Amino acid sequence: MIYVDNNATTPMAVEVAQAMSQAYESAFFNPSSQHQAGQKAHRRLDDARETILNLxxxxxxxxxxxxxxxxxxxxxxxxxxxxxxxxxTSGQVIISAIEHPSVSEAADQLAARGGKVRVLPVDGNGVVQFAELDRWLVEPTRIVSVMLGNNETGVLQPIREIAAICRDRDVPLHVDAVQGIGKIPVNFRELGASAMTLTPHKFHGPRGIGALVLNDRVTLNPSMFGGSQQLAMRPGTESVELAIGFERALQLAIETLPEAGPNMQNLRDRLEALLTDLIGADQIVIIGRDAPRLPHTSNIAFPGIDRQALVMALDMAGVACSTGSACASGSSEPSPTLIAMGLPEGVISGSIRVSLSRFTTEPEVDEVASRISQCVKRLQKS
Structure with missing residues (x-):
């Protein structure tokens, strides 16, 4: 099986597994315990937190x-x-039309509770259009949330420009940077955001842990109660082992980025060029191609081909890819992101997502292109 669904999750790096294994043996103590072993675990947790923030x-x-x-x-x-x-607390919430379900459905819940939600549109390349944002922010606003790079298309968003508008209006900006970390340089302070989301299983770290980075000026009201951990903003016993895995994965992601980032982009471009040659330029659409993109993500449409049939055929052919967000992979509904971009129905219904990692190789990309081409041509004849 050739795995090219890295936007869903990535294989854990050996170094991360080793660091976590050592932690499970020596740092398993509850970091809230008062005894020496617990306090040692607490210090190790704090060290991991500070390292992640600095990185x-x-x-x-x-x-x-x-x-x-x-x-x-x-x-x-x-x-x-x-x-x-x-x-x-009673103000409007503003999100973009292409947010991950964990943002868009949270906004839906706020709307169901009587809140007002406004949605920033995107253009045909999937880039958020924020011309109306400054005018919208005249109204009381709780938060603006716009992702850094789209999980389906890889298209990068104008975060710094949006952050400047939010800062002038003293409105917090949240950025979902889950897909960007480890693929492009990300500096929290330079982004200008008030809060930023990331999770290490997207860059060869463990599942089951994520983080919200908060600017020193913002206040976070807890959604859970029952403990004083993490200044009561998110109570519950922390996993020192997962935090150590998080820390090591981020260290490796940033250390390898100068080489890995360009390599992933070269492989992505190679894949798209090979498919265009093998299938024909008139039979393929590279979605978001004319916009800045994350280097590892390619959303490719084959008009006239059913996306789910193609993904299943590829699975049988030994290629693991997807039709879009893993959180919506059980749904047969068309992608809200591609709909928001105003793409033709044939493009939307025929698109698949291929996402690479720093471990993806050129022979794998060549073989993926060959197998996609074979499956597409077989489905075109059926």
Whole structure:
């Protein structure tokens, strides 16, 4: 099986597994316990938290102290931001039309409770259009949430420009950066966001842990209660082992990025070029191609081919890819992201997502292109 569904999850790096194995043996103590072993585990947890913040470009000086709240993953971190951030508890919420379900469905819940939700549109390349944002922010606003890079198309969003508008209006901006970490340089302070979500299983770390990074100026209201851990913003016994795995995965992701980022982009471009040659330029659409994209993500449409039939055929052919967000993979509904882009129905219904990692090789990409081509041509004849 050739695995090219890395936007869903990535294989754990050997170094991460080793670090976690050692932690399970020596740092299994409850970090809230008062005995020496528990306090040692607590210090190790704090070390991991500080390392992660520093690697992400957060401020950890005595003049400004950004914070990191460990969660169970990206979905919880996004929910925590949508429900917990903002001084205007009754104000509107603004999201983009292409957010991950953990943001868009959280916004739906806020709307069901009587809140007002506004949605920023995107253009045909999937880039958020924010011309109306400054005018919208005249109204009391709890939070604006726009992702860094789309999980389906890889298209990058104008976060710094949006952050500047939010900052002028003193409205917190949350950024879902889950797909960007480890693929492009991400500096929390340079983004200008108030909060940022990430999770290490997207960059060869463990599942079951994520984080919400918070600017030192924002307040987070908890969604859970029953403990004083993490300043009561997210109570519950922390997993030191998962935090150590998180830390090691992020270290490796950033260390390898100067080489891995360009390599993933070269492989993605190679895949798209091979498929265009093998299938024909008139039979394929590279979605978001004309916009800046994450280097590892390709959303490819074959008009006239059913996307689910193609993914199943590829699975039988030994290629693991997807039709879009893993959180919606059990659904036969068309992609809200591609609909928001205004793409033709034939493109939407015929699109698949191929996502690479720093472990993907050129021979694998060549074989994936060959197998996709064979499956598409077979389905075209059926």
């Amino acid at each position: 992400l470009g957060a401020e950890t000086t005595r003049f400004a102290s950004d914070r990191l709240v460990f969660t169970s993953g990206g979905t919880e971190a996004n929910n925590l931001a949508l429900f917990g951030l903002g001084k205007e």
